[in-house]
Amino acid sequence: MFLKLDKISKGYGVPENRTYRNVLKDLDLELEAGSGLAIIGPSGSGKTTLLNLLGTLDVPDEGNINLGGSELSSLSEAELTVLRNKxxxxxxxxxxxxxxxxxxxxxxxxxVPSGKAGDEVLTRAEDLLKETGIWDLRWQKPARLSGGECQRTAVVRALINNPSLLLADEPSGALDEENAEMIMDLLIRINKERNVTTIVITHSTELAKKMDRVMRLKNGKLEPLK
Ligand SMILES: Nc1ncnc2c1ncn2[C@@H]1O[C@H](COP(=O)(O)OP(=O)(O)O)[C@@H](O)[C@H]1O
Ligand SMILES: [Mg+2]
Structure with missing residues (x-):
């Protein structure tokens, strides 16, 4: 199993204090390498909290996360930084x-952290920029691009180190309908053609349904929708 979450719990604040808020509770998830998953759920249900745990930006209070065979809790801060970047x-x-x-x-x-970009990286940058229709804009500053073009650039940047896991937190939330659909289609294409395991959080059930698997975050747990 590429990704396995085992009874993950996460809350904010100090337990026993009345401001304590339990967000994720005994959450389980298993994902095969190369799979695509969309997660939906109302605002405040813990979607970003979950994605931060998957991205090693935060740690669970309880439970284990295994990513690509590594138990995240057993890695040092330096090892986590390398994992996150690569x-x-x-x-x-x-x-x-x-x-x-x-x-x-x-x-x-x-x-940059891994030194001078080699031919492989430059070729990947060129391929991805051409694939996303940004190639002709590559010498422009972001301010000259539309919101959709900037977000497509952000997807290219996320893929430049050839990650095995792509995490997207409401990537089309700030875009109009047409651009939102374009970003979702791009993520699906990357998932299928480049075999990158992809997890997308979206507010739109319609966009979510384009992914192979859809789950809803509810009461701190994930339930299958598709
Ligand atoms: N750093 C934090 N400190 C305290 N509470 C937080 C923090 N991050 C999120 N929360 C709370 O946890 C709940 C889930 O937040 P979040 O994961 O951002 O939900 P979603 O992304 O589904 O909207 C919300 O009630 C939010 O206010
Ligand atoms: Mg969120």
Whole structure:
């Protein structure tokens, strides 16, 4: 199993304090390598909390997460940083492109920690930018691009280190209908053609249904919808 969550619980605040809020409770999930999953759920149901745990940006209070054979709780902070940079790609609702750099530079930024970008990385950047229709805009700064184009660039940036897991937290939440659909179709294509295990959080049940598997986060647990 590529990803296995075993009885994950996560809350915020101090237990026994009345402000304590339990968000995830005994949550289980199993995903095969290369699978695609959409997660829906009302605002405040814990979708971002769950994605942060999967992305090693936060740790569960209880339970285990196994990613690609590694028990996350057994990894050091340095090992987690390497895993996060090499194996996990993130796309958020805001694109977080750096305004002072052009598109080409923004896309290559995640490769900086591992040294000079080699031919393989440059070829992947070119392929992805062509595939997403951003290639001709690569010398522009983000401010010159539309919201949809910026978000497509953010997807390219998330894939530049060839991750095995792609996590997207409401990636089309800030876009109009047409661009929202374009981003979802792009994520599905990446999942299928590049075999990247993909988990997308979306508010739209309609967009969610485009993924192979759909689950709803409810009462701190995931329940299958499709
Ligand atoms: N860092 C935090 N500190 C305290 N409470 C938080 C924190 N992050 C999220 N929460 C609370 O946890 C609940 C779930 O939040 P979140 O995971 O962001 O939900 P969703 O992404 O589904 O809207 C919400 O009630 C939110 O207010
Ligand atoms: Mg959220």
């Amino acid at each position: 194996s996990i790609g993130f796309v958020f609702q805001s694109h977080f492109l750096l305004p002072q750099y052009n598109i080409w530079e923004n896309v290559l930024l995640p490769t």
